[in-house]
Amino acid sequence: MSSGSGPEAAAIQVLTRAVQLDTEKKFAEALACYEQGIRLLLQAAKEVKDETKRNHFRKKTEEYLARAEAMKEAVNKIRTLGRTHKQIQIEDNSTGHSYESIFGPLIDKTLSSVVVEDAYIRYTHQIYNFLQFCELLVHKAECLRSICLQTTRDPNPAEHKTQHQRLEEIGASLAKHNVKLSIEYSDSIHDREIRFDNGWIIKIGRGLDYFKRPESKFSIGWSNHHFRKCHQTTVDIFHQQTVR
Structure with a gap:
């Protein structure tokens, strides 16, 4: 102009x-x-x-x-x-707590960057959980440009190589959707926290890994986590305006 x-x-x-x-x-x-x-x-x-x-x-x-x-x-x-602290109690063996239900209401057109701090994105099912979380972000956050994963290395060198390769595959796939994935490894990470740059902060006791193993690969809940049974955990949701 x-x-x-x-x-x-x-x-x-x-x-x-x-x-x-x-x-x-x-x-x-x-x-x-x-x-x-x-x-x-x-x-x-x-x-x-x-x-x-x-x-x-x-x-x-x-x-x-x-x-x-x-x-x-x-x-x-x-x-x-609400600008105050919101808490969700997920009961043991309960269902209906997919990433969509937890994170979906917090995603909007102002979200462009996400930081995932989770010490345990190592094993196959944990990496798949992270992938599904990324899929939700790509689907709903149309202005998303970057995701930063802060996690720990698998202590087994061979397993760490596999861990890193899988995460890099996710990064390559995200790049096709114009989203950059950065991976930061640290041995001092203990907290499990997800930060959206639209102001929302989500703390989950078990991080992204709160789903139980499905009965089989051919049972309801294998691909749709809405039907997956959960471990007991607590989800705390804040907005930066309330924690400054």
Whole structure:
């Protein structure tokens, strides 16, 4: 958007601020600036006589409107879910606690980066769990650009090689969806925490590995974790605005 005077100059100033607040994940403030900037931009479009410039303003207005809707969704989600600590108790042998049900409500168009801190993404079933979590993110977070996995190495050198190869395969697959996977190994990781850059923090006692082994590979619950029995664990969900 080119510089100008009057409503156009004011729109540029306000929308520049909106984008900055958006980047800083200050959704409520960003939404207010987007709405003000869009009003100014519409006013500028009415006053300009050049049709090419008017069409440019209309196109930019549509782009900012789409982003404002994403901000509104994020703000409403925070209000709906509550800004206070939410706790989910998963009982032993209970079902209906898929990644979709736990993480799905926290994923929106503002989510672009995820950090998974889990010491035990080593064995085959744990790596498959991580893969399914990645699939959910790719499916629902349309602006997702990066996932960082922080975990420990398998103490057996041969098994660590297999662990790393499998995780790199997931990374190669994610890259085809324009998502970068970074893997960080550390022997000092003990916490199990998942951080979304839209502000949500999820702590699960057992990390991603809270599902029990299915009865067989041909039983309901093998591929759809909604039907999979769970180990007893606790899920704590916070928003950064409540933990600062």
